[in-house]
Amino acid sequence: MGKTLTEKILSDHLVEGELETGEEIGIEIDQVLTQDTTGTLVWLQFEALGLDEVQTELAAQYCDHQTYQFDFKNSDDHRFLRSAAGTFGAHFSRPGNGICHQVHKERFAAPGKTMLGSDSHTPTPGGMGELAIGSGGLDVAVAMGGGPYYIEMPEVVSVRLEGELPEWATAKDVILHLLGELSVKGGVGKVLEYTGPGIESLSVPERTTITNMGTELGATTSIFPTDDNTKEFLSRLEREDEYVDLSADDDAEYADEIVVDLDDLEPLIATPSMPDNVVPVSEVAGTDVDQVMIGSCTNGAYEDILPAAKMLEGREIDKRTDMIIAPGSKQSSELLAREGWSAELMAAGVNFSEATCGACIGIGHVPASDSVSLRTFNRNFEGRSGIEDDSVYLCSPEVATAAALTGEITDPRDLDDVEDPGFEMADVYDGSTADLIAPDNAVDDGLVKGPNIGDVPLKDPLESHLGGPALLKMDDNITTDHIIPATQDILMYRSNIPKLSEFTLSRVDEEFAQRALDSDGGFLVAGENYGQGSSREHAALCPMYLGVEGVLAQSFARIHKANLFNFGLLPLEIDEDTYGKIDQGDDIEIVDDVDEAVRSGETEFTIRVNDDWEATGTLKASEREREILADGGKLPHTKAQQEGS
Ligand code: SF4
Structure with missing residues (x-):
């Protein structure tokens, strides 16, 4: 049986496991990307792991989210990031040089490579044949240190494009159409691999608009094959030598196929x-x-x-x-x-x-x-x-x-008298590179930390007994923006976890952070798709800092669930009935010996509510995720492994 393009790239990078849907695989990462809101933690964790040099082919640190330097805190973070990139061997893109995914596409992304990025829209260069996945920053730090990235092998779904876009319809309408059809959960657990004759009418920038918003579908990543358009795009960037011919085998088998007839699309919103x-x-x-x-x-x-x-x-x-x-x-x-x-x-x-x-x-x-x-x-x-x-x-x-x-x-x-401008590419991208500092040209030697940059808090290993109140009950589709808003007044504390934690879930309930601190443990309760949105690991780290022990939700968004493991929080899936019956303030107790059950592979946990009724919570986790959880998170787990080896 032939291979999909995704399987081909994954096989080339596979270091553990087999490419069976749902099985955990470990892959080698060629490139990593991080940005300013997630990057400070990435480097603090890189340092805490005792790592001293980037091991991937390429690492790039961008400053794009908070480029305005309102007071010393952002400037300090930017200076710290430059010093970390210089010290450990990453490229540094100055504040104002652009958004990580755009700059990475222009300068570094290359067909056939794997990339891990601490930003949810990392899949953007899938439009040029790179297999790029968003993750929490700690996963990026470990990958940057040369460790594999672990992920459940997703289903590979073919999105077959037929025809050509009519006047005024654009690549944005292709992805909006898919969102309308499939919903923000439609891509969960899937790689969307674009196929079919409609591909050739789309340039690389159009393709990357589509792969960028595959994230909104919840997809692990999205990818296009390469062709003359990819070659042309790379040659305009004067990077034609990085071109690699990539496509699925003719007899590749996909888990599913979605057909989009481009001819039928119209302007969508x-x-x-x-x-x-x-x-x-x-x-x-x-x-x-x-x-x-x-x-x-x-x-x-x-x-x-x-x-x-x-x-x-x-x-x-x-x-x-x-x-x-x-x-x-x-x-x-x-x-x-x-x-x-x-x-x-x-x-x-x-x-x-x-x-x-x-x-x-x-x-x-x-x-x-x-x-x-x-x-x-x-x-x-x-x-x-x-x-x-x-x-x-x-x-x-x-x-x-x-x-x-x-x-x-x-x-x-x-519109009267306005014609469809159509699509046109630049002849040559000849912008200056003054804002991109390569590791060879690093100007710093050693980390420079301002007073707003603190250490990463650590959690103790999992205890046998977990219990406490339902600290907050939330609806479906809670985003990481709800958990830790990314607005200027809040995110400037991204490197100061005690301070940032004060804002945890404040958009849902202003009293939450204090209530969590006052309580000796406790749980968050949520509906479907908890933690969708950005890859922000603060959304797991801050609740952990406040003493939250676990999250009971009907379902979890992929990156956030990985972040919960990485910071030692127990993510249990509950059914709709249980979700409906639990009220905020209810007393929750996990009846099992939690540490023992997690380590021994138990999937079903008994949740006792108000000492009155019981329900089942399901832990869907690989053996590796269980070990991480039991050790109190990925940082203590990795350190323990280093000490043991
Ligand atoms: Fe920046 Fe994220 Fe917005 Fe993209 S989606 S522009 S990376 S904040």
Whole structure:
């Protein structure tokens, strides 16, 4: 039987296990990526593990999420990250040089490589044939030290593309269509491998828009085969020697197949406040729009901004609407400036932001109260824009620009005298590399830690008895943004866990952190898909610091579940009935000898509630995850292994 492309790359990197769906495999990692919000912990953990040099082919540290240096804390973090990259051997991308996924795509991502990144949109370069997976920072630290990355072998699903996109439909509409069809849980436990004749009509930047938002489907990663378009893209970056021909075997067998006929697509939009609330633009046309933003790691490339510039050439945006462009990389900004497009955009009334995540996580350009913001980003979770009860829509740059022109949501096909700008790539990406410091050119020797940078707290090994109150009961789809918001006022404490912990779940219940601290242990209770969203390991580390012992949820998002293991929190799945019956404040006790049961492979745990009734919680974990959990998390576990070897 032939192999899928995913299986081929995984086989080339397999160090443990077999490629059987659901089995745990260990793979060798070629490249790692980390960014500023997760990176400080990555390097603190790298240091705590006693590692002294990056062992992967390549490691890159980006500063993209919080580039604005409001006070000394962000600047200290950036200085620390530069010193860590220089000391341990990683590339350092300065604040303002761009969003990790865009810059990585331009500079480093390469077909056939494996990559691990402490950011949930790490799968972006799947559009150029790299198998890239998002994970918690501790997994990245271990991989960077040369250790394998462990993951349950996902199902490989074929997404077969037929036909060609019609006028005004874009790559963004392909992924919005899939989100509408499959939901934010539709890709969980799967690699989405794109196949079929429709692929050849899509350039690499279009493909990476699709693979970027595979994350919103919950997919482990998404990947395209390589072809002449990949070769052309690499040659424009002057990296053609990195091209490798990659495709699935003709007789490859997939777990499932989803067919998308590109000819049938039309401009789509995700309405507030989930990326899968997708409708045709025409359905919400006429809605007043206060703000339009083009950018992010999804649509921040030169090729995403160029259509907006062409649509706005010689025109002005509507007086009721603000329009901001946040390029994904400084290289994109440079190209736009050199070709005169920045001037066209400015003349039309557009403001430019520096190349940063910023507004995507509520840092800058926060929408006005009770207003509508149309964004080309990938997430519109409630409150993520920096204001509660926000109203954020997700769409293509073309749909966003149409709204800027008219002041209301507009199907671009209804615009008078504006033609579909089509898709065009830059001739050559010749942006400067001044903002990228290679390990050979490192300027630091030794770590530089400011006063806001503390040690990573450690947890004791699992105890025999776990019990305590249900500290908080939550709904379905709780995101890591709910657990630890990424807004400026909070995330500036990312390297200071005691302080950051004070904000844990404050968006759900302001009293939570104090209640957890006051209680001697306890549990979180949640519905489906707990921990979806970013890879932020603070979302597990801070509850751990507050004394939370475990999470009882109907289901968990993949990266967050791995982070719970990594920080020694017991993730038990409960059924809908049990979830419905547990109330906040109920007394929860795990009846089993937990340490013994976890170590011996027990899957079913008896949960006793209020000393009155019992239910079953299921632990789905590999042997390795059980050992990590029992040892109190991955850091103590890895240290114990190092000491034992
Ligand atoms: Fe940055 Fe937003 Fe992309 Fe995350 S999703 S990397 S915050 S632009």
